[in-house]
Amino acid sequence: MESNCVSDAVKDIWRSFVTLIYPRSCCGCYKVLVTGEEHLCGFCRKDMPRTDFYMYKENPLTQRFWGRVQVESGSALYHFQKGGRVQRVIHQFKYRGNLSLGVFLGRLLGLSLLQSEHYADVGMIIPVPLHPAKLRARGFNQSEVICRGVSEAMNVPCSAGLLVREKETATQTRKERFMRWENVSAGFKTPDPLAVTNKNILLVDDVVTTGATLEACAQTLLHIPGVRIWLATLAITE
Numbered sequence: 365m366e367s368n369c370v371s372d373a374v375k376d377i378w379r380s381f382v383t384l385i386y387p388r389s390c391c392g393c394y395k396v397l398v399t400g401e402e403h404l405c406g407f408c409r410k411d412m413p414r415t416d417f418y419m420y421k422e423n424p425l426t427q428r429f430w431g432r433v434q435v436e437s438g439s440a441l442y443h444f445q446k447g448g449r450v451q452r453v454i455h456q457f458k459y460r461g462n463l464s465l466g467v468f469l470g471r472l473l474g475l476s477l478l479q480s481e482h483y484a485d486v487g488m489i490i491p492v493p494l495h496p497a498k499l500r501a502r503g504f505n506q507s508e509v510i511c512r513g514v515s516e517a518m519n520v521p522c523s524a525g526l527l528v529r530e531k532e533t534a535t536q537t538r539k540e541r542f543m544r545w546e547n548v549s550a551g552f553k554t555p556d557p558l559a560v561t562n563k564n565i566l567l568v569d570d571v572v573t574t575g576a577t578l579e580a581c582a583q584t585l586l587h588i589p590g591v592r593i594w595l596a597t598l599a600i601t602e
C-alpha cells in the first residue's frame with residue numbers, strides 16, 4: 365500500500381514535470397520556449413526551410429505530378445531534408461504523438477495557402493486516409509490532424525471519411541516508385557460519391573516523396589463527376 369502511494373506520488377511529480385517542460389520546449393531544438401512562442405522557437409521558425417510554392421500555380425510539387433494526374437495546384441510548407449530540423453519536428457508530431465504540434469503546423473500550412481489566389485476555390489479538405497490497422501497502432505491519422513489546422517486557418521470544412529483505404533498496403537518505404545504506385549493505386553475508395561460530386565478538394569498529407577499515395581487518392585476522387593483537386597503537404601523531399 366505504502367509503495368503504491370510512493371509510486372503514485374512519483375508519477376504525479378513526473379507528470380507535473382512533463383506538463384511543465386514538454387509544451388514549453390522547442391520541437392526543433394529542444395530549447396526552452398519564451399512567452400509568445402508556440403511549439404517552435406523564433407530561431408527554428410526562421411531556420412526551417414519554407415517553400416514559396418503557394419505563390420505559384422505550377423511549382424516543384426505540382427511538377428512531380430505532371431503526366432500522372434490532373435491537379436489544379438499544390439504546395440508544401442517546408443523542404444524536407446534527411447536529418448534536418450523539419451524531419452525532427454514532423455517526427456515529434458507523427459511518432460511521439462504531439463498532436464497539438466500537428467494542428468499548429470497545419471495552421472501554418474493553411475495560412476500560407478490563404479495568402480494565395482490559387483487556393484481561393486477550395487471548398488473541401490480531405491486528409492489522405494490511414495489504413496485501419498495503422499490507425500489502431502498509431503492511434504491517430506497524422507494527415508487528419510494536419511487537416512484540422514488547415515481547416516481552421518482557411519475556414520474550409522475538413523471531411524475525413526469521404527475517402528477511405530480499401531485494402532492493406534504492404535510497408536511501402538523500401539519499394540521502388542513503380543512498385544509503390546502499383547501497390548497503392550487501387551487502395552482507395554469513396555463511400556459517399558454524392559457528397560464529393562462537383563467539389564473542389566484540397567488533399568492533405570504529411571510529406572510528399574514520390575507522390576504515389578497522393579496520386580492514387582487524386583485518381584480515385586477524380587472518377588467522380590465535377591471533382592477538382594489541389595494538394596497540400598507539410599514537407600516535400602528533394
Ligand SMILES: [Zn+2]
Pocket residue numbers: 390391392393394395404405406407408409
Ligand atoms: Zn528551436
